[in-house]
Amino acid sequence: MSQDSGTPVLTISGLRRAFGGLVAVNDLDFTVAQGEIMGLLGPNGSGKTTALNLISGVLRPDAGTIRLMGQNIAGLASYRIARLGLARTFQLVRVLDGMDCRENIKAGLAFQRPHLPASEAELRIDTLLDRVGLAGHDRRPAADLTYIDRKRLELARALAAKPRLLLLDEWLAGLNPSELAIGIDLIRALRADGITIVLVEHVMSAVRALCDRCIVMSSGRKIAEGATADVLSDAAVVKAYLGGVAVDA
Amino acid sequence: MSARIAGFGATALAALALLALVPRLGNAYYLALAISLLQYTVLATAWGMFSGPTRYVSLATTAFFGVGAYTVAVLGEILPWPLVLLTAAALGAIVAGIVGLSTLRLSGVYFVIFTFGLTELIRQLVVWFEVNKSRVLGRYVFVNITQADIYWQLLVLTAAVFLLGWLIARSRLGFALRVIGEDETVAKHCGINTTFAKVALFTISATVMTLVGAIMAPRWTYIEPSIAFNSMISFQVLIMALLGGAHRLWGPVLGAVPLTLLFELLSARFPNTFTIILGCIFLLIVYMLPRGVAGLFEKLSTTAGGKPTQRVAA
Numbered sequence: 001m002s003q004d005s006g007t008p009v010l011t012i013s014g015l016r017r018a019f020g021g022l023v024a025v026n027d028l029d030f031t032v033a034q035g036e037i038m039g040l041l042g043p044n045g046s047g048k049t050t051a052l053n054l055i056s057g058v059l060r061p062d063a064g065t066i067r068l069m070g071q072n073i074a075g076l077a078s079y080r081i082a083r084l085g086l087a088r089t090f091q092l093v094r095v096l097d098g099m100d101c102r103e104n105i106k107a108g109l110a111f112q113r114p115h116l117p118a119s120e121a122e123l124r125i126d127t128l129l130d131r132v133g134l135a136g137h138d139r140r141p142a143a144d145l146t147y148i149d150r151k152r153l154e155l156a157r158a159l160a161a162k163p164r165l166l167l168l169d170e171w172l173a174g175l176n177p178s179e180l181a182i183g184i185d186l187i188r189a190l191r192a193d194g195i196t197i198v199l200v201e202h203v204m205s206a207v208r209a210l211c212d213r214c215i216v217m218s219s220g221r222k223i224a225e226g227a228t229a230d231v232l233s234d235a236a237v238v239k240a241y242l243g244g245v246a247v248d249a
Numbered sequence: 250m251s252a253r254i255a256g257f258g259a260t261a262l263a264a265l266a267l268l269a270l271v272p273r274l275g276n277a278y279y280l281a282l283a284i285s286l287l288q289y290t291v292l293a294t295a296w297g298m299f300s301g302p303t304r305y306v307s308l309a310t311t312a313f314f315g316v317g318a319y320t321v322a323v324l325g326e327i328l329p330w331p332l333v334l335l336t337a338a339a340l341g342a343i344v345a346g347i348v349g350l351s352t353l354r355l356s357g358v359y360f361v362i363f364t365f366g367l368t369e370l371i372r373q374l375v376v377w378f379e380v381n382k383s384r385v386l387g388r389y390v391f392v393n394i395t396q397a398d399i400y401w402q403l404l405v406l407t408a409a410v411f412l413l414g415w416l417i418a419r420s421r422l423g424f425a426l427r428v429i430g431e432d433e434t435v436a437k438h439c440g441i442n443t444t445f446a447k448v449a450l451f452t453i454s455a456t457v458m459t460l461v462g463a464i465m466a467p468r469w470t471y472i473e474p475s476i477a478f479n480s481m482i483s484f485q486v487l488i489m490a491l492l493g494g495a496h497r498l499w500g501p502v503l504g505a506v507p508l509t510l511l512f513e514l515l516s517a518r519f520p521n522t523f524t525i526i527l528g529c530i531f532l533l534i535v536y537m538l539p540r541g542v543a544g545l546f547e548k549l550s551t552t553a554g555g556k557p558t559q560r561v562a563a
């Protein structure tokens with residue numbers, strides 16, 4: 001991928017966040033270029049979700065800058081960051097259970113500026129339902145969906161705002177092999193649309209299939225960075241994962 | 250769709266015209282009862298407008314009601330009546346805005362406790378002001394407002410509240426509040442300014458409550474802080490809205506009407522044990538009807554039952 005074309009979508013430098021004495025994210029630096037899928041790897045507890053929470057404004061950083069399309073968003077309220085073009089999914093899938101699929105997706109686009117005309121919004125919702133494989137389910141309550149369908153719906157909601165940057169937190173976790181193949185194809189198709197993605201993932205086959213580059217975290221620090229194949233064969237990375245999740249899971 | 254709305258609007262107008270005739274019955278007892286019914290209908294509906302979608306349980310009803318009543322006690326003789334109401338509404342909105350901005354970041358139980366404390370705080374402030382500054386403990390309310398006037402004003406306010414609630418439910422703000430009620434974190438990530446949305450609705454709801462207090466004030470000839478800030482109102486309104494079902498605009502009225510009648514009966518028959526009875530009714534409602542009467546209707550009308558998710562259960 002073209003790493004040096006224009007402003008990076010995301011530039012992070014010196015990012016730090018501690019919980020009491022535990023430094024969950026420690027002096028983290030990385031950039032994500034336009035159109036790139038960047039893998040964010042590391043054993044459980046290494047700080048991946050915390051990093052996403054800092055980027056999306058759920059948590060305030062103790063130090064560091066986060067630039068989205070060049071603008072520093074560190075410490076901004078999450079709704080402002082969302083309006084600047086950032087969308088995400090959650091490690092524990094979050095859909096709006098009391099609403100139907102259509103309303104769930106509408107929530108993702110109704111509050112973006114400028115507001116879409118109603119007819120255009122409805123059209124986009126139809127397209128998204130179709131795209132994630134939920135066509136025909138639009139009036140179905142989210143609470144009635146199966147696990148993978150909830151994941152699909154959550155993704156559709158995130159995509160509804162046409163984000164410049166999409167953060168996926170273990171979106172492929174817990175899927176069976178055939179669902180996994182569908183999920184990988186879906187994310188690959190997003191790249192074809194030019195959406196830039198930060199992918200937190202333990203499923204190595206997916207990382208290999210999707211990520212242009214990866215960084216690996218351990219205990220809050222970045223311990224490796226580079227092209228996916230190189231990073232996954234790095235001795236330090238293999239060591240960090242021992243006792244955690246096997247690299248070739 | 251719009252034909253349905255027109256039909257519904259016509260029915261509502263006809264009902265309104267009929268209800269406007271109640272003072273013509275010439276029966277003071279029925280008029281007093283009708284005033285109570287409208288008072289609690291408006292209060293419970295206004296309560297549900299904010300607490301239904303956001304699921305924040307507020308015990309501040311009394312605080313706003315009292316602010317309205319006291320505004321009348323202080324300004325009733327000085328300003329023309331419409332200006333008194335306007336001032337009361339403005340004061341209620343300002344207090345609500347301040348309270349909302351400082352508390353709506355709190356979650357669940359802290360918010361309940363804060364709103365309860367708020368009532369006491371405002372009451373003590375009023376007492377302090379009256380004793381130290383104006384050197385009176387109570388005030389006479391001398392305004393030229395009859396019981397029928399009170400009733401008609403409440404009726405207009407009732408209509409306005411339902412219209413407002415209906416408009417909000419169809420608006421982007423209404424949708425934002427539903428998303429917030431479902432999952433506030435998701436709401437923020439959808440680009441919703443959650444603080445603004447909550448404060449806006451809290452303020453609208455509180456302004457209505459303040460107006461009820463102001464309209465009701467002439468019913469007493471003498472007002473003192475313990476009358477205007479009677480915290481029983483907060484609890485009664487809460488119970489009514491929960492019984493009716495706060496997740497629907499028309500829910501709270503289903504609780505307000507039967508419970509106003511019941512409370513009227515009980516407080517006359519058992520003045521001493523009334524509070525205990527109130528508590529028991531509250532427990533029964535939360536336990537047996539977590540989605541209120543409105544939820545019960547919905548359940549009955551959907552034969553192929555999608556399991557209703559549990560909502561406001563305090």
Ligand SMILES: Nc1ncnc2c1ncn2[C@@H]1O[C@H](COP(=O)(O)OP(=O)(O)O)[C@@H](O)[C@H]1O
Nearest residue numbers: 019022024042043044045046047048049050051
């Ligand atoms: N809100 C929080 N409060 C306290 N500790 C937290 C919080 N969030 C995460 N942590 C801690 O920070 C560390 C990193 O967690 P997390 O970012 O969730 O890791 P990962 O997503 O890589 O598994 C863990 O030790 C976790 O217990």
Ligand SMILES: [Mg+2]
Nearest residue numbers: 048049050091
């Ligand atoms: Mg995680």
